[in-house]
Amino acid sequence: MLNKSSIQLLSVAYFFAAPGLSFSLLTSRMPALSQRLGIDPAIVGLILFCLGCSSLCAMALTPKLTAKYSSKRLITIAALLCPLFVILCGLSPNIYVFFVCVAALGLSLGFVDVTMNVQGVLLEKAENKSRLSFLHAVFALAAAAASFASGLLTSLGADPYLNFLILGVPYACFIPLASKRLFDDKESDEEKTERTKSVKSVPLFIIFCGVFCLLASETEGVVVDWGSLYMASLDGVSQAIAALTFGFFSLATAGCRLFCDRLRDNYGDKTIAAAGGVLSSLGGLLVVLTPSFPLLTLIGFALLGAGLSPIVPILFSAGGKVPGVSPAIASSTIALFNYGGMLFVPPLFGYIVQHTSLAMPFICSIFSCLVIAVGCGVLLNKRPH
Known part of the structure:
Protein backbone atom coordinates (compact mmCIF):
# COMPACT_ATOMS: atom_id res chain seq x y z
CA MET A 1 0.00 0.00 0.00
CA GLU A 187 -0.94 33.40 -3.28
CA SER A 188 -3.20 35.60 -1.21
CA ASP A 189 -3.23 39.34 -1.95
CA GLU A 190 -1.20 39.96 1.23
CA GLU A 191 1.46 37.37 0.26
CA LYS A 192 1.69 38.79 -3.26
CA THR A 193 2.13 42.34 -1.96
CA GLU A 194 4.79 41.28 0.56
CA ARG A 195 6.78 39.33 -2.05
CA THR A 196 6.60 42.20 -4.54
CA LYS A 197 8.00 44.57 -1.91
CA SER A 198 10.84 42.23 -0.94
CA VAL A 199 12.01 41.32 -4.46
CA LYS A 200 12.13 44.03 -7.15
CA SER A 201 14.00 41.92 -9.73
CA VAL A 202 15.17 38.35 -10.28
CA PRO A 203 18.18 37.70 -7.99
CA LEU A 204 21.58 37.09 -9.59
CA PHE A 205 21.68 33.64 -7.99
CA ILE A 206 18.70 32.57 -10.12
CA ILE A 207 20.22 34.18 -13.23
CA PHE A 208 23.40 32.16 -12.74
CA CYS A 209 21.35 29.00 -12.19
CA GLY A 210 19.86 29.74 -15.60
CA VAL A 211 23.26 30.35 -17.20
CA PHE A 212 24.62 27.00 -16.01
CA CYS A 213 21.39 25.33 -17.17
CA LEU A 214 22.00 26.94 -20.57
CA LEU A 215 25.48 25.40 -20.72
CA ALA A 216 24.10 21.97 -19.79
CA SER A 217 21.25 22.13 -22.31
CA GLU A 218 23.62 23.49 -24.97
CA THR A 219 25.76 20.37 -24.51
CA GLU A 220 22.69 18.13 -24.74
CA GLY A 221 21.58 20.00 -27.85
CA VAL A 222 25.02 19.47 -29.40
CA VAL A 223 24.63 15.72 -28.88
CA VAL A 224 21.12 15.80 -30.40
CA ASP A 225 22.08 17.92 -33.43
CA TRP A 226 25.67 16.84 -34.10
CA GLY A 227 26.24 13.53 -32.29
CA SER A 228 25.04 11.13 -34.98
CA LEU A 229 26.68 13.23 -37.73
CA TYR A 230 29.99 13.10 -35.87
CA MET A 231 29.72 9.33 -35.38
CA ALA A 232 28.78 8.77 -39.02
CA SER A 233 31.89 10.72 -40.09
CA LEU A 234 34.21 8.27 -38.30
CA ASP A 235 35.89 5.50 -40.31
CA GLY A 236 34.02 2.20 -40.26
CA VAL A 237 30.90 3.50 -38.51
CA SER A 238 27.60 2.61 -40.17
CA GLN A 239 24.45 4.73 -40.13
CA ALA A 240 22.87 2.18 -37.76
CA ILE A 241 25.69 2.61 -35.22
CA ALA A 242 25.61 6.40 -35.59
CA ALA A 243 21.89 6.37 -34.80
CA LEU A 244 22.68 4.92 -31.36
CA THR A 245 24.49 8.09 -30.25
CA PHE A 246 21.58 9.90 -28.62
CA GLY A 247 20.25 6.59 -27.28
CA PHE A 248 23.45 6.04 -25.28
CA PHE A 249 23.36 9.63 -24.05
CA SER A 250 19.67 9.73 -23.09
CA LEU A 251 19.55 6.30 -21.44
CA ALA A 252 22.55 7.22 -19.28
CA THR A 253 20.89 10.53 -18.38
CA ALA A 254 17.55 8.96 -17.45
CA GLY A 255 19.12 6.00 -15.64
CA CYS A 256 21.36 8.16 -13.48
CA ARG A 257 18.54 10.57 -12.64
CA LEU A 258 16.63 7.70 -11.05
CA PHE A 259 19.36 7.47 -8.38
CA CYS A 260 20.70 11.03 -8.21
CA ASP A 261 18.29 12.19 -5.50
CA ARG A 262 19.78 9.75 -2.99
CA LEU A 263 23.29 10.95 -3.86
CA ARG A 264 22.14 14.57 -3.48
CA ASP A 265 20.77 13.85 0.00
CA ASN A 266 23.94 11.99 1.03
CA TYR A 267 26.65 14.24 -0.45
CA GLY A 268 24.95 17.58 -1.13
CA ASP A 269 24.05 19.40 -4.33
CA LYS A 270 27.38 21.25 -4.59
CA THR A 271 29.43 18.05 -4.60
CA ILE A 272 27.16 16.19 -7.02
CA ALA A 273 26.95 19.12 -9.46
CA ALA A 274 30.74 19.59 -9.47
CA ALA A 275 31.35 15.85 -9.89
CA GLY A 276 28.78 15.75 -12.68
CA GLY A 277 30.53 18.56 -14.54
CA VAL A 278 33.88 16.77 -14.25
CA LEU A 279 32.42 13.42 -15.39
CA SER A 280 30.71 15.00 -18.40
CA SER A 281 33.92 16.78 -19.43
CA LEU A 282 35.77 13.44 -19.25
CA GLY A 283 33.02 11.95 -21.42
CA GLY A 284 33.52 14.76 -23.93
CA LEU A 285 37.26 14.11 -23.97
CA LEU A 286 36.61 10.42 -24.67
CA VAL A 287 34.33 11.40 -27.57
CA VAL A 288 36.94 13.57 -29.31
CA LEU A 289 40.04 11.47 -28.48
CA THR A 290 38.78 8.04 -29.62
CA PRO A 291 37.64 8.47 -33.24
CA SER A 292 39.26 5.14 -34.16
CA PHE A 293 37.35 3.24 -31.45
CA PRO A 294 33.58 3.75 -31.97
CA LEU A 295 32.60 1.76 -28.88
CA LEU A 296 34.70 4.02 -26.68
CA THR A 297 33.18 7.05 -28.43
CA LEU A 298 29.68 5.79 -27.60
CA ILE A 299 30.78 5.23 -24.00
CA GLY A 300 31.98 8.83 -24.03
CA PHE A 301 28.48 9.97 -25.03
CA ALA A 302 27.04 7.88 -22.20
CA LEU A 303 29.43 9.52 -19.71
CA LEU A 304 28.39 12.93 -21.04
CA GLY A 305 24.76 12.04 -20.28
CA ALA A 306 25.57 10.57 -16.88
CA GLY A 307 27.59 13.62 -15.85
CA LEU A 308 24.95 16.11 -16.97
CA SER A 309 22.05 14.14 -15.45
CA PRO A 310 21.95 15.90 -12.04
CA ILE A 311 22.79 19.44 -13.24
CA VAL A 312 19.43 20.75 -14.46
CA PRO A 313 17.36 19.24 -11.59
CA ILE A 314 19.80 20.63 -9.01
CA LEU A 315 19.69 24.12 -10.51
CA PHE A 316 15.88 24.17 -10.75
CA SER A 317 15.73 23.00 -7.13
CA ALA A 318 18.23 25.61 -5.90
CA GLY A 319 16.64 28.48 -7.83
CA GLY A 320 13.12 27.54 -6.79
CA LYS A 321 13.99 27.71 -3.09
CA VAL A 322 15.42 31.23 -3.00
CA PRO A 323 13.66 33.03 -0.11
CA GLY A 324 11.15 35.70 -1.09
CA VAL A 325 11.00 34.64 -4.76
CA SER A 326 8.01 32.80 -6.20
CA PRO A 327 9.00 29.30 -7.46
CA ALA A 328 7.09 30.16 -10.64
CA ILE A 329 9.31 33.18 -11.35
CA ALA A 330 12.46 31.21 -10.58
CA SER A 331 11.39 28.19 -12.65
CA SER A 332 10.29 30.38 -15.55
CA THR A 333 13.61 32.26 -15.61
CA ILE A 334 15.70 29.08 -15.47
CA ALA A 335 13.49 27.34 -18.05
CA LEU A 336 13.96 30.22 -20.50
CA PHE A 337 17.74 29.84 -20.25
CA ASN A 338 17.46 26.04 -20.39
CA TYR A 339 15.35 25.89 -23.54
CA GLY A 340 17.15 28.83 -25.12
CA GLY A 341 20.43 26.96 -24.79
CA MET A 342 19.05 23.86 -26.48
CA LEU A 343 17.10 25.72 -29.16
CA PHE A 344 19.44 28.49 -30.28
CA VAL A 345 23.06 27.55 -29.45
CA PRO A 346 23.64 24.16 -31.20
CA PRO A 347 22.61 25.41 -34.67
CA LEU A 348 25.26 28.14 -34.37
CA PHE A 349 27.93 25.44 -34.58
CA GLY A 350 27.00 24.88 -38.23
CA TYR A 351 29.22 27.74 -39.35
CA ILE A 352 32.06 26.60 -37.05
CA VAL A 353 31.84 23.00 -38.29
CA GLN A 354 31.95 24.18 -41.88
CA HIS A 355 35.33 25.82 -41.27
CA THR A 356 36.82 23.32 -38.79
CA SER A 357 35.52 19.79 -38.12
CA LEU A 358 32.57 17.90 -36.64
CA ALA A 359 34.58 17.42 -33.45
CA MET A 360 34.58 21.15 -32.67
CA PRO A 361 31.10 21.31 -31.04
CA PHE A 362 32.20 18.62 -28.59
CA ILE A 363 35.49 20.36 -27.84
CA CYS A 364 33.45 23.47 -26.95
CA SER A 365 31.14 21.30 -24.83
CA ILE A 366 34.12 20.04 -22.81
CA PHE A 367 34.84 23.62 -21.77
CA SER A 368 31.13 24.17 -21.01
CA CYS A 369 31.15 21.14 -18.71
CA LEU A 370 34.29 22.37 -16.92
CA VAL A 371 32.64 25.76 -16.40
CA ILE A 372 29.62 23.93 -14.95
CA ALA A 373 31.85 21.94 -12.59
CA VAL A 374 33.64 25.00 -11.23
CA GLY A 375 30.74 27.43 -11.45
CA CYS A 376 28.13 25.21 -9.78
CA GLY A 377 30.57 24.43 -6.99
CA VAL A 378 31.01 28.14 -6.29
CA LEU A 379 27.37 29.13 -6.89
CA LEU A 380 25.79 26.46 -4.70
CA ASN A 381 28.22 27.32 -1.92
CA LYS A 382 26.68 30.81 -1.87
CA ARG A 383 23.05 29.64 -1.93
CA PRO A 384 20.71 32.17 -0.25
CA HIS A 385 19.04 30.98 2.97
Whole structure:
Protein backbone atom coordinates (compact mmCIF):
# COMPACT_ATOMS: atom_id res chain seq x y z
CA MET A 1 0.00 0.00 0.00
CA LEU A 2 1.41 3.36 -1.04
CA ASN A 3 1.74 6.00 1.65
CA LYS A 4 0.72 9.64 1.23
CA SER A 5 4.26 10.75 0.34
CA SER A 6 4.59 8.16 -2.44
CA ILE A 7 1.18 9.02 -3.87
CA GLN A 8 2.09 12.71 -3.97
CA LEU A 9 5.44 11.94 -5.63
CA LEU A 10 3.76 9.80 -8.31
CA SER A 11 1.09 12.44 -8.88
CA VAL A 12 3.68 15.16 -9.53
CA ALA A 13 5.72 12.71 -11.64
CA TYR A 14 2.66 12.05 -13.80
CA PHE A 15 2.76 15.63 -15.04
CA PHE A 16 6.48 15.41 -15.80
CA ALA A 17 5.54 12.71 -18.31
CA ALA A 18 3.26 15.07 -20.30
CA PRO A 19 5.88 17.07 -22.26
CA GLY A 20 8.13 14.07 -22.85
CA LEU A 21 5.21 11.98 -24.11
CA SER A 22 3.71 14.71 -26.30
CA PHE A 23 6.92 15.93 -27.93
CA SER A 24 8.14 12.38 -28.56
CA LEU A 25 4.81 11.39 -30.15
CA LEU A 26 4.94 14.31 -32.56
CA THR A 27 8.60 13.98 -33.55
CA SER A 28 8.50 10.18 -33.88
CA ARG A 29 5.70 10.42 -36.48
CA MET A 30 6.98 13.56 -38.19
CA PRO A 31 8.24 11.64 -41.26
CA ALA A 32 4.74 10.26 -41.91
CA LEU A 33 3.06 13.61 -41.21
CA SER A 34 5.45 15.55 -43.43
CA GLN A 35 4.96 13.04 -46.24
CA ARG A 36 1.16 13.20 -46.00
CA LEU A 37 1.11 17.01 -45.91
CA GLY A 38 3.84 17.41 -48.54
CA ILE A 39 6.23 19.29 -46.25
CA ASP A 40 9.92 19.39 -47.16
CA PRO A 41 12.66 19.08 -44.49
CA ALA A 42 13.35 22.83 -44.42
CA ILE A 43 9.71 23.57 -43.54
CA VAL A 44 9.73 20.78 -40.92
CA GLY A 45 12.73 22.49 -39.32
CA LEU A 46 10.94 25.83 -39.36
CA ILE A 47 7.81 24.33 -37.79
CA LEU A 48 9.82 22.69 -34.99
CA PHE A 49 11.67 25.96 -34.44
CA CYS A 50 8.31 27.75 -34.07
CA LEU A 51 7.24 25.08 -31.57
CA GLY A 52 10.28 25.96 -29.49
CA CYS A 53 9.63 29.70 -29.79
CA SER A 54 5.99 29.33 -28.72
CA SER A 55 7.17 27.28 -25.73
CA LEU A 56 9.53 30.10 -24.74
CA CYS A 57 6.66 32.61 -24.97
CA ALA A 58 4.54 30.43 -22.68
CA MET A 59 7.39 30.16 -20.19
CA ALA A 60 7.65 33.94 -20.03
CA LEU A 61 3.90 34.24 -19.36
CA THR A 62 3.69 31.45 -16.76
CA PRO A 63 4.64 33.44 -13.60
CA LYS A 64 1.74 35.90 -14.06
CA LEU A 65 -0.75 33.13 -14.84
CA THR A 66 0.49 31.06 -11.91
CA ALA A 67 0.16 34.03 -9.55
CA LYS A 68 -3.42 34.53 -10.72
CA TYR A 69 -4.66 30.94 -11.05
CA SER A 70 -2.01 28.74 -9.24
CA SER A 71 0.38 26.28 -10.85
CA LYS A 72 -1.99 23.44 -9.95
CA ARG A 73 -4.80 24.77 -12.12
CA LEU A 74 -2.49 25.86 -14.94
CA ILE A 75 -0.61 22.57 -15.19
CA THR A 76 -3.86 20.56 -15.14
CA ILE A 77 -5.32 22.50 -18.07
CA ALA A 78 -2.05 22.64 -20.04
CA ALA A 79 -1.33 18.93 -19.53
CA LEU A 80 -4.81 18.08 -20.85
CA LEU A 81 -4.20 20.28 -23.90
CA CYS A 82 -0.87 18.61 -24.77
CA PRO A 83 -2.28 15.26 -26.01
CA LEU A 84 -5.27 17.09 -27.52
CA PHE A 85 -3.08 19.27 -29.75
CA VAL A 86 -0.90 16.27 -30.66
CA ILE A 87 -4.03 14.44 -31.84
CA LEU A 88 -5.14 17.54 -33.78
CA CYS A 89 -1.68 17.60 -35.43
CA GLY A 90 -2.38 14.09 -36.65
CA LEU A 91 -5.77 15.14 -38.05
CA SER A 92 -4.54 18.34 -39.74
CA PRO A 93 -5.80 18.51 -43.35
CA ASN A 94 -3.12 20.95 -44.55
CA ILE A 95 0.14 22.62 -43.56
CA TYR A 96 -1.57 25.77 -42.23
CA VAL A 97 -3.75 23.92 -39.71
CA PHE A 98 -0.75 21.77 -38.82
CA PHE A 99 1.36 24.86 -38.15
CA VAL A 100 -1.32 26.33 -35.84
CA CYS A 101 -1.68 23.04 -33.94
CA VAL A 102 2.09 22.73 -33.49
CA ALA A 103 2.32 26.32 -32.21
CA ALA A 104 -0.56 25.65 -29.77
CA LEU A 105 1.21 22.47 -28.63
CA GLY A 106 4.35 24.52 -28.03
CA LEU A 107 2.43 26.92 -25.78
CA SER A 108 0.98 24.02 -23.78
CA LEU A 109 4.40 22.39 -23.43
CA GLY A 110 5.88 25.68 -22.20
CA PHE A 111 3.23 26.09 -19.53
CA VAL A 112 3.67 22.49 -18.37
CA ASP A 113 7.46 22.71 -18.30
CA VAL A 114 7.52 25.63 -15.86
CA THR A 115 4.63 24.53 -13.66
CA MET A 116 5.87 20.94 -13.33
CA ASN A 117 9.15 22.27 -11.95
CA VAL A 118 7.21 24.56 -9.59
CA GLN A 119 5.36 21.51 -8.29
CA GLY A 120 8.65 19.62 -8.00
CA VAL A 121 10.18 22.41 -5.90
CA LEU A 122 7.08 22.53 -3.68
CA LEU A 123 7.34 18.76 -3.21
CA GLU A 124 10.99 19.03 -2.16
CA LYS A 125 10.14 21.81 0.27
CA ALA A 126 7.23 19.85 1.78
CA GLU A 127 9.23 16.64 2.26
CA ASN A 128 12.68 18.20 2.80
CA LYS A 129 14.03 15.59 0.38
CA SER A 130 15.58 15.70 -3.09
CA ARG A 131 13.00 14.71 -5.71
CA LEU A 132 13.64 16.67 -8.91
CA SER A 133 16.20 14.28 -10.40
CA PHE A 134 13.69 11.42 -10.24
CA LEU A 135 10.98 13.65 -11.67
CA HIS A 136 13.18 14.69 -14.60
CA ALA A 137 13.97 10.99 -15.17
CA VAL A 138 10.23 10.39 -15.60
CA PHE A 139 10.21 13.07 -18.32
CA ALA A 140 12.98 11.24 -20.23
CA LEU A 141 11.50 7.79 -19.70
CA ALA A 142 8.08 8.94 -20.94
CA ALA A 143 9.71 10.30 -24.09
CA ALA A 144 11.57 7.02 -24.65
CA ALA A 145 8.43 4.92 -24.01
CA ALA A 146 6.39 7.03 -26.44
CA SER A 147 9.10 6.71 -29.08
CA PHE A 148 9.30 2.91 -28.77
CA ALA A 149 5.49 2.54 -28.69
CA SER A 150 5.16 4.76 -31.76
CA GLY A 151 7.76 2.65 -33.53
CA LEU A 152 5.72 -0.47 -32.77
CA LEU A 153 2.47 1.11 -33.95
CA THR A 154 4.19 2.37 -37.10
CA SER A 155 5.39 -1.14 -37.87
CA LEU A 156 1.78 -2.32 -37.50
CA GLY A 157 0.67 0.26 -40.06
CA ALA A 158 -1.14 2.67 -37.70
CA ASP A 159 -1.79 6.18 -39.02
CA PRO A 160 -0.25 9.00 -36.94
CA TYR A 161 -3.61 10.24 -35.59
CA LEU A 162 -4.48 6.69 -34.47
CA ASN A 163 -1.04 6.41 -32.85
CA PHE A 164 -1.71 9.68 -31.00
CA LEU A 165 -5.18 8.58 -29.91
CA ILE A 166 -4.00 5.20 -28.58
CA LEU A 167 -1.25 6.74 -26.44
CA GLY A 168 -2.60 10.24 -25.73
CA VAL A 169 -6.18 9.57 -24.63
CA PRO A 170 -5.38 7.04 -21.84
CA TYR A 171 -2.78 9.46 -20.46
CA ALA A 172 -5.24 12.36 -20.48
CA CYS A 173 -7.91 10.32 -18.67
CA PHE A 174 -5.84 10.11 -15.47
CA ILE A 175 -4.81 13.79 -15.35
CA PRO A 176 -7.86 14.93 -13.27
CA LEU A 177 -7.14 12.17 -10.73
CA ALA A 178 -3.43 13.01 -10.48
CA SER A 179 -4.14 16.75 -10.18
CA LYS A 180 -6.01 16.23 -6.90
CA ARG A 181 -2.68 15.51 -5.17
CA LEU A 182 -0.86 18.58 -6.51
CA PHE A 183 0.09 21.54 -4.34
CA ASP A 184 -2.20 24.56 -4.46
CA ASP A 185 0.18 27.50 -4.44
CA LYS A 186 -2.13 30.41 -5.28
CA GLU A 187 -0.94 33.40 -3.28
CA SER A 188 -3.20 35.60 -1.21
CA ASP A 189 -3.23 39.34 -1.95
CA GLU A 190 -1.20 39.96 1.23
CA GLU A 191 1.46 37.37 0.26
CA LYS A 192 1.69 38.79 -3.26
CA THR A 193 2.13 42.34 -1.96
CA GLU A 194 4.79 41.28 0.56
CA ARG A 195 6.78 39.33 -2.05
CA THR A 196 6.60 42.20 -4.54
CA LYS A 197 8.00 44.57 -1.91
CA SER A 198 10.84 42.23 -0.94
CA VAL A 199 12.01 41.32 -4.46
CA LYS A 200 12.13 44.03 -7.15
CA SER A 201 14.00 41.92 -9.73
CA VAL A 202 15.17 38.35 -10.28
CA PRO A 203 18.18 37.70 -7.99
CA LEU A 204 21.58 37.09 -9.59
CA PHE A 205 21.68 33.64 -7.99
CA ILE A 206 18.70 32.57 -10.12
CA ILE A 207 20.22 34.18 -13.23
CA PHE A 208 23.40 32.16 -12.74
CA CYS A 209 21.35 29.00 -12.19
CA GLY A 210 19.86 29.74 -15.60
CA VAL A 211 23.26 30.35 -17.20
CA PHE A 212 24.62 27.00 -16.01
CA CYS A 213 21.39 25.33 -17.17
CA LEU A 214 22.00 26.94 -20.57
CA LEU A 215 25.48 25.40 -20.72
CA ALA A 216 24.10 21.97 -19.79
CA SER A 217 21.25 22.13 -22.31
CA GLU A 218 23.62 23.49 -24.97
CA THR A 219 25.76 20.37 -24.51
CA GLU A 220 22.69 18.13 -24.74
CA GLY A 221 21.58 20.00 -27.85
CA VAL A 222 25.02 19.47 -29.40
CA VAL A 223 24.63 15.72 -28.88
CA VAL A 224 21.12 15.80 -30.40
CA ASP A 225 22.08 17.92 -33.43
CA TRP A 226 25.67 16.84 -34.10
CA GLY A 227 26.24 13.53 -32.29
CA SER A 228 25.04 11.13 -34.98
CA LEU A 229 26.68 13.23 -37.73
CA TYR A 230 29.99 13.10 -35.87
CA MET A 231 29.72 9.33 -35.38
CA ALA A 232 28.78 8.77 -39.02
CA SER A 233 31.89 10.72 -40.09
CA LEU A 234 34.21 8.27 -38.30
CA ASP A 235 35.89 5.50 -40.31
CA GLY A 236 34.02 2.20 -40.26
CA VAL A 237 30.90 3.50 -38.51
CA SER A 238 27.60 2.61 -40.17
CA GLN A 239 24.45 4.73 -40.13
CA ALA A 240 22.87 2.18 -37.76
CA ILE A 241 25.69 2.61 -35.22
CA ALA A 242 25.61 6.40 -35.59
CA ALA A 243 21.89 6.37 -34.80
CA LEU A 244 22.68 4.92 -31.36
CA THR A 245 24.49 8.09 -30.25
CA PHE A 246 21.58 9.90 -28.62
CA GLY A 247 20.25 6.59 -27.28
CA PHE A 248 23.45 6.04 -25.28
CA PHE A 249 23.36 9.63 -24.05
CA SER A 250 19.67 9.73 -23.09
CA LEU A 251 19.55 6.30 -21.44
CA ALA A 252 22.55 7.22 -19.28
CA THR A 253 20.89 10.53 -18.38
CA ALA A 254 17.55 8.96 -17.45
CA GLY A 255 19.12 6.00 -15.64
CA CYS A 256 21.36 8.16 -13.48
CA ARG A 257 18.54 10.57 -12.64
CA LEU A 258 16.63 7.70 -11.05
CA PHE A 259 19.36 7.47 -8.38
CA CYS A 260 20.70 11.03 -8.21
CA ASP A 261 18.29 12.19 -5.50
CA ARG A 262 19.78 9.75 -2.99
CA LEU A 263 23.29 10.95 -3.86
CA ARG A 264 22.14 14.57 -3.48
CA ASP A 265 20.77 13.85 0.00
CA ASN A 266 23.94 11.99 1.03
CA TYR A 267 26.65 14.24 -0.45
CA GLY A 268 24.95 17.58 -1.13
CA ASP A 269 24.05 19.40 -4.33
CA LYS A 270 27.38 21.25 -4.59
CA THR A 271 29.43 18.05 -4.60
CA ILE A 272 27.16 16.19 -7.02
CA ALA A 273 26.95 19.12 -9.46
CA ALA A 274 30.74 19.59 -9.47
CA ALA A 275 31.35 15.85 -9.89
CA GLY A 276 28.78 15.75 -12.68
CA GLY A 277 30.53 18.56 -14.54
CA VAL A 278 33.88 16.77 -14.25
CA LEU A 279 32.42 13.42 -15.39
CA SER A 280 30.71 15.00 -18.40
CA SER A 281 33.92 16.78 -19.43
CA LEU A 282 35.77 13.44 -19.25
CA GLY A 283 33.02 11.95 -21.42
CA GLY A 284 33.52 14.76 -23.93
CA LEU A 285 37.26 14.11 -23.97
CA LEU A 286 36.61 10.42 -24.67
CA VAL A 287 34.33 11.40 -27.57
CA VAL A 288 36.94 13.57 -29.31
CA LEU A 289 40.04 11.47 -28.48
CA THR A 290 38.78 8.04 -29.62
CA PRO A 291 37.64 8.47 -33.24
CA SER A 292 39.26 5.14 -34.16
CA PHE A 293 37.35 3.24 -31.45
CA PRO A 294 33.58 3.75 -31.97
CA LEU A 295 32.60 1.76 -28.88
CA LEU A 296 34.70 4.02 -26.68
CA THR A 297 33.18 7.05 -28.43
CA LEU A 298 29.68 5.79 -27.60
CA ILE A 299 30.78 5.23 -24.00
CA GLY A 300 31.98 8.83 -24.03
CA PHE A 301 28.48 9.97 -25.03
CA ALA A 302 27.04 7.88 -22.20
CA LEU A 303 29.43 9.52 -19.71
CA LEU A 304 28.39 12.93 -21.04
CA GLY A 305 24.76 12.04 -20.28
CA ALA A 306 25.57 10.57 -16.88
CA GLY A 307 27.59 13.62 -15.85
CA LEU A 308 24.95 16.11 -16.97
CA SER A 309 22.05 14.14 -15.45
CA PRO A 310 21.95 15.90 -12.04
CA ILE A 311 22.79 19.44 -13.24
CA VAL A 312 19.43 20.75 -14.46
CA PRO A 313 17.36 19.24 -11.59
CA ILE A 314 19.80 20.63 -9.01
CA LEU A 315 19.69 24.12 -10.51
CA PHE A 316 15.88 24.17 -10.75
CA SER A 317 15.73 23.00 -7.13
CA ALA A 318 18.23 25.61 -5.90
CA GLY A 319 16.64 28.48 -7.83
CA GLY A 320 13.12 27.54 -6.79
CA LYS A 321 13.99 27.71 -3.09
CA VAL A 322 15.42 31.23 -3.00
CA PRO A 323 13.66 33.03 -0.11
CA GLY A 324 11.15 35.70 -1.09
CA VAL A 325 11.00 34.64 -4.76
CA SER A 326 8.01 32.80 -6.20
CA PRO A 327 9.00 29.30 -7.46
CA ALA A 328 7.09 30.16 -10.64
CA ILE A 329 9.31 33.18 -11.35
CA ALA A 330 12.46 31.21 -10.58
CA SER A 331 11.39 28.19 -12.65
CA SER A 332 10.29 30.38 -15.55
CA THR A 333 13.61 32.26 -15.61
CA ILE A 334 15.70 29.08 -15.47
CA ALA A 335 13.49 27.34 -18.05
CA LEU A 336 13.96 30.22 -20.50
CA PHE A 337 17.74 29.84 -20.25
CA ASN A 338 17.46 26.04 -20.39
CA TYR A 339 15.35 25.89 -23.54
CA GLY A 340 17.15 28.83 -25.12
CA GLY A 341 20.43 26.96 -24.79
CA MET A 342 19.05 23.86 -26.48
CA LEU A 343 17.10 25.72 -29.16
CA PHE A 344 19.44 28.49 -30.28
CA VAL A 345 23.06 27.55 -29.45
CA PRO A 346 23.64 24.16 -31.20
CA PRO A 347 22.61 25.41 -34.67
CA LEU A 348 25.26 28.14 -34.37
CA PHE A 349 27.93 25.44 -34.58
CA GLY A 350 27.00 24.88 -38.23
CA TYR A 351 29.22 27.74 -39.35
CA ILE A 352 32.06 26.60 -37.05
CA VAL A 353 31.84 23.00 -38.29
CA GLN A 354 31.95 24.18 -41.88
CA HIS A 355 35.33 25.82 -41.27
CA THR A 356 36.82 23.32 -38.79
CA SER A 357 35.52 19.79 -38.12
CA LEU A 358 32.57 17.90 -36.64
CA ALA A 359 34.58 17.42 -33.45
CA MET A 360 34.58 21.15 -32.67
CA PRO A 361 31.10 21.31 -31.04
CA PHE A 362 32.20 18.62 -28.59
CA ILE A 363 35.49 20.36 -27.84
CA CYS A 364 33.45 23.47 -26.95
CA SER A 365 31.14 21.30 -24.83
CA ILE A 366 34.12 20.04 -22.81
CA PHE A 367 34.84 23.62 -21.77
CA SER A 368 31.13 24.17 -21.01
CA CYS A 369 31.15 21.14 -18.71
CA LEU A 370 34.29 22.37 -16.92
CA VAL A 371 32.64 25.76 -16.40
CA ILE A 372 29.62 23.93 -14.95
CA ALA A 373 31.85 21.94 -12.59
CA VAL A 374 33.64 25.00 -11.23
CA GLY A 375 30.74 27.43 -11.45
CA CYS A 376 28.13 25.21 -9.78
CA GLY A 377 30.57 24.43 -6.99
CA VAL A 378 31.01 28.14 -6.29
CA LEU A 379 27.37 29.13 -6.89
CA LEU A 380 25.79 26.46 -4.70
CA ASN A 381 28.22 27.32 -1.92
CA LYS A 382 26.68 30.81 -1.87
CA ARG A 383 23.05 29.64 -1.93
CA PRO A 384 20.71 32.17 -0.25
CA HIS A 385 19.04 30.98 2.97
